[in-house]
Amino acid sequence: MTRPTRKKPPKTATPDAADAYAASAAAYDRADDLFQILAPDGTVTRPDLLPAPEQRLHLYRQMRRARQFDERGWVLYRQGRLGVFPPFGGMEASQVGTAAALTGDDWLFPTYRDTGAALTLGLPIARTLAYWRTSPHGWAMPENLKVLPFYIPIATQYPHAVGAALAEKRKGTKNVAMAFIGDGGSSEGDFHEALNFAGALNAPCVFILQNNGWAISVPTRTQTKATNLSRRAEGYGIPGVRVDGNDVLATWHVTNEAVQRARRGEGPTLIETVTYRIKPHTVADDPSRYRTEEDNAGWAEKDPVVRLQTHLLQEGILTGESDAALMAEVAAEFEEALKEADSYPDPTPAEILDHVFAEPTPQLRKQREQILAEVGA
Incomplete structure (x- = not known):
């Protein structure tokens, strides 16, 4: 996979700084260390690693x-029927390929952008819509699913995932914890503390680092000089893998290996999925203010959904008719879930406190009384 051509260094840069910048940017264009099974045109590069047609x-x-x-x-x-949410179109392979390696007994710690991963593991669409409507009906996760609410703070989910993984280890299960982060989050202290924590205690944890090129409006090349973020795992004595994040088969393959490794008691793995945030940071964002057409060049041709669709049609696993039927089913599923979400009653003001703690603190009880009093007045 190639990265888009980078901008020239600032004119104020010294010759040495300019050379270093150019070398760092060029490293993103090398694909020799990027694991891949399907090329962007849908051709198979590793036929020996193709999963079963059903998978x-x-x-x-x-x-x-x-x-x-x-x-x-x-x-x-x-239409005013959903709140501000972070789109993830173009990153489906990165999220689906990783979450699909889990079972319902495993833990998922998503960032705010990982709606696709949560849906893959089994989070109901209606509840997900309620969450992005800021409705309490979407705040509590299903009891049979170990999915945490979408994390808004950056990198805090990584140490939390290690704690959940160690709890499963102490209970003697084979369950694992998977946590997501972005390239910007990998520069946060919690990221490094979690990797060290997990490595030292051999936690059954799989860390997903989605390198989508941007930390809000800051490109990866600006927030770090590192060009292979998976190598950060070496500093903590754990394996690191760099995979084509727009190739769902490759992403699923390396993640499945990491999950099985964790289940065998062999510890954590860091997986960098190299993809691109084609969409804005949120639906309220204007990316034209900080990135150019040059930045985006070539990524539409790497569309992960079209890539797998092309392969399946070539292999006869999918036909034009069965593909149309599948998309009709998916659309109908969403509309049915939307009807359910629309049927949820409007929340009452006091419900904002219902899912903060399992047992309300004295402060929460007092706040609830104040809200009820204000509503009554």
Whole structure:
């Protein structure tokens, strides 16, 4: 996978600084250390690693479900029927391929952008819509699913995931914890503390680092000189893998290996999925203010959904008719979930305190009394 051509260094840079900048930017264009099974045109580069047809079709369906949510979410936002949410279109392979390696007994610690991963593991669409409507009906996760609410703070989910993984280890289960982060989050202290913590205690944890090129408006090349973020794992004595994050088969393969490794008691793994945030930071963002057409060049041709679709059609696993039927099913599923979300009653003001702690603190009880008194007045 190639990265888009980088901008020239600032004119104020010294010759040495300019050379260092150019070398750092060029490193992003090398694909020799990027694991891949499907090329962007859908051709197979590693036929020996192709999963079963059923698994490939399952991954395709999950990516279609994720894209349906992302695309309909934009429409609902413009209609005033959904709050501000971070789109993830173009990153479906990175999220679906990783989460699909888990079971319902495993933990998932998503960032705010990982709606696709949560849907893949089984979070109901209706509840997800309620969450992005800031409705209490979406705040509590299903009891049979170990998905944490979408994390807004940067990198705090990484240490939390290590704690959950160690709890499973202490209980004697084979369950693992998976946590997501962005390239910008990998510069936070919590990221490094979690990797050291997990490595030292051999926690059954899989760390997903989605390198989508941007930390809000800051490009990866600006926030770090490192060009292979998976190598940060070496500093903590754990394996690091760099994978084409727009190739769902490759992403699923390396993640499945990491999950099985964790289940065998062999400790954590860091996986860098190299992808690109084609969409804005949120639906309220204007990316034209900080990135150019040159930055975006070539990424539309690397579309992860089209890549797998092309492969499945070439292999005869999918036909034009079955593909149309699948997309119709996915669309119908979403609309049915939307009807359910629309049927939820409006929340009462005091409900904002209901899911803060399992047992309300004295402060929360007092605040609840104050809210009820104000509403009554």
